[in-house]
Amino acid sequence: xxxxAPFWKTKTLEQxxxxxxxxxxxxxxxxxxxxxxDADTDELSFTTVACHLLDLGTCRCGDYAHxxxxxxxxxxxxxxxxxxxxxxxxxxxxxxxxxxxxxxxWHPLVSGDPETVHTAGVSVRGRAISERAAGPxxxxxxxxxxxxxxxxxxxxxxx
Numbered sequence: 001x002x003x004x005a006p007f008w009k010t011k012t013l014e015q016x017x018x019x020x021x022x023x024x025x026x027x028x029x030x031x032x033x034x035x036x037x038d039a040d041t042d043e044l045s046f047t048t049v050a051c052h053l054l055d056l057g058t059c060r061c062g063d064y065a066h067x068x069x070x071x072x073x074x075x076x077x078x079x080x081x082x083x084x085x086x087x088x089x090x091x092x093x094x095x096x097x098x099x100x101x102x103x104x105x106w107h108p109l110v111s112g113d114p115e116t117v118h119t120a121g122v123s124v125r126g127r128a129i130s131e132r133a134a135g136p137x138x139x140x141x142x143x144x145x146x147x148x149x150x151x152x153x154x155x156x157x158x159x
Contacts, residue, residue, distance in 0.1 A: 009102060027058070030122075032054040033051075033145050046087075048129060089145055124145070
């Protein structure tokens with residue numbers, strides 16, 4: 001008998017337990033980067049400037065439990081919010097599952113290793129600056145946060 005399919009393949013976002021929901025976060029930190037939206041065109045631009053709560057080494061929030069109180073514009077993701085916003089990176093586990101794409105090979109739930117998100121080059125580790133150290137964020141525009149990461153073949157030479 002084969003093992004049961006993983007929860008992200010059998011449940012909708014709404015059916016997931018809180019623990020399952022939280023585990024969809026791959027720890028890349030891309031959603032914690034500041035974004036700029038043009039007031040005239042509504043065009044979204046990504047930056048490499050991170051929220052001051054983001055630990056740039058681990059790519060995890062330094063005060064996750066209190067983040068909404070400490071950072072008033074921090075977004076608490078819900079299934080509806082995941083489907084509504086346009087700024088989640090294409091690599092985001094929440095977005096991928098909502099779009100029916102499943103999780104990427106480097107996602108910790110697939111690889112079994114929280115470091116693969118970093119070794120695959122998906123995370124902001126070594127690529128971001130804290131908002132406390134940055135100057136004007138428009139000086140830190142970048143396209144990679146909004147692009148899909150390399151495939152496993154491009155990263156490791158394997159499928």
